[in-house]
Amino acid sequence: MTTTDLIDRPLEADLRALRTSAPADLGLGALVDVGLADRYAPLATPLGRAFVAWNGRGVSWISAAEPAEFEASFRARVGRPIRAADALPDRLARAIERRLSGDRRARVPLDLRGHTPFEIAVWTKALEIPRGEVRPYAWIAAEIGRPRAVRAVGTALAHNPVPLVVPCHRVVRSDGKLGQYSMGGPDAKRRVLGAEGLDTAALEREASSGIRFIGSDTTHIVCHPTCRDARRVTGRHRVGVGSLEAAAAAGYRPCRHCRPVSVSGRAA
Amino acid sequence: MEPDVALATQLARDLDAAFPRLVEAQADRLYTIALRLLGDRRDAEEVAQDALVRAYRAMTGYPPPRIAELRLGPWLASITVNLARNKRRRHDDRNPPLALEPIVEAGFDPPSDGRSRPDTTADRRETKRELAAALLTLPPAVRAAVVLRHVDGLSVAETAEALGRPEGTIKAQVHRGLARLRAQLEARPSAGPPSPELASHAPRRRGPAILEALP
Known part of the structure; x- marks a missing residue:
């Protein structure tokens, strides 16, 4: 370029020519930041x-489906654009890993927009169940003040968009059977609970013999079978009970930690 | 800015539905502003993306009539300029000023304006690079005025609105900026009338030449 060129083509035109295109990812990045689009990446789980x-x-969606199906179900259920990423942001990945390994102080932000207050109440309550323990659907229903809504609790858990992080696998049938699981059926549920250190076979064996609660004949406290207090009771003081009514009649009071509810769905 | 008025109306009616259209309409523009203010592509990408996010968050707090009245061009430019200023300040704390990064956009050619000869593509790329580097030597306030007025193409009134300065100040700053740019480009060691037969073949001194010409 020469000085004469400068005169031929005014400086203003050269300045105008400094306009350029944004990197392809910039717009999507802005939409993801404000929650109008999502990215997804793989995560190792139990x-x-x-x-x-x-x-x-x-976090808006977790599923074990392959990418094509993952994207299709995300779009169908959530309705936002979604694009694959190489990895989760470091902080988010660490928080999820800590959560899955039982650290309930690890804060995993959840994006649950578009779900009903009832569903969110159910999922929030499920978050309170400690790792390696289970509670019946009726317990969630009683705890959120909707004791008759046991079946609706089951439906809400089946629609949990973020399984594992919201531990719907820790909610089981009131008869002690493990019940359904949105992320791969009863076998998958057994595997996740096993990975959390729960002896599901023993739990199911006891349940099938009619035991719904465990009491201690020294403290006269009755618990859900997987409550950490119940698991501390040594063998010869451990009393299996079929109902809270029977336990109450024998002078047992419900545990303040696991707050057992009767099978009928009413709080004890 | 007719399309901006329509877009502001749509944003006021349904922010989430209309915001992707705002992103599409403004991403290139805000990236250009940030790039020409900062000279670094990664910083520019961060600033432009952040500007869009700030705009969204601001609008979620505005009543719809206020969103509908937004003058999107100057408003978004103003957010971008402010974020670029903060980014530059943080940089200046760590690095000495005037650490110019090369700002060649590989493979990007400006659209032909029909007046230039086809064989001047390389010249025009060179011009762009030198001009972009020269812009970065302007004092920040002058640079912002020149970038908004002549790279982005806002009017004097819109530039004044975006930068929060009187129109007279903008006119003076743009005038001063253009004069300095011309002086710098003419003072380049490679400038000056070349021998006619070598005009399009003579090897040129690349980027650093402009730096040597600076005070």
């Missing part, structure tokens, strides 16, 4: 590889 979708508001 059930093998799963995929986690997230945006600036939090």
Whole structure:
């Protein structure tokens, strides 16, 4: 370029020519940040590889489905654009890993927009169940003040968009059977609970012999069978009970930690 | 800015539905502003993306009539300029000023304006690089005025609105900026009338030449 060129083509035109295109990912990045689009990346879980979708508001979807099916079900259920990423953001990945390993102080932000207050109440309550323990559907129903809504609790848990992080696998049937699991059926549920240190075979064996609660004949406290207090009771003081009514009649009071509810769905 | 008025109306009606259209309409523009203010592509990408996010968050707190009245061009430019200023300040704390990064956009050619000869593509790329580097030597306030007025193409009134300065100040700053740019480009060691037969073949001194010409 020469000085004469400068005169031929005014400086203003050269300045105008400094306009350029943004990197392809910039717009999507902004939409993800404000929660109008999502990215997803693989995550290792006790059930093998799963995929986690997230945006600036939090984790929005977890599923073990392969990418094509993952994207299709995400779009159908959530309705936002989604694009694959190489990996989760470091902080989010660490928080999820800590959560899955039982650290309930690890804060995993969740984006649950578009779900009903009832569903969110159910999932929030499920988050309170400690790792390696289970509670019946009726317990969730009683705890959220909807004791008759046991079946609706089951439906809400089946629609949990973020399994494993919201531990719907820790909610079981009131008869002690493990029940359904959205992320791969009863076998997968058995495997996740096993990975959390729960002896599901023993639990199911006791349940099938009619035991619903465990009491201690020294403290006269009655618990859900997997409550950490119940598990501390030594063999010869351990009393299996079929109902809270029977336990109450024998002078047992319900545990303040696991707050057992009777099979009928009413709080004890 | 007719399309901006329509878009502001749509944003006021349904922010989440209309925001992707705002992103599509503004991403290139805000990235350009940030890049020409900062000279670093990664910083520019961060600033432009952040500007869009801030705009969204601001609008979630506005009542719809206020969103509908937004003058999107100057408003978004103003957010971008402010974020670029903060980014530059943080950089200046760590690095000495005037650490110019090369700002060649590989493979990007400006659209032909029909007046230039086809064989001047390389010249125009060179011009862009030198001009972009020269812009970065302007004082920040002058640079912002020139970038908004002549790279982005806002009017004097819109530039004044975006930068929160009187129109007279903008006019003076743009005038001063253009004069300095011309002086710098003409003072380059490679400038000056070349021998006619070598005009398109003579090897040129690349980027650093402009730096040597600076005070």
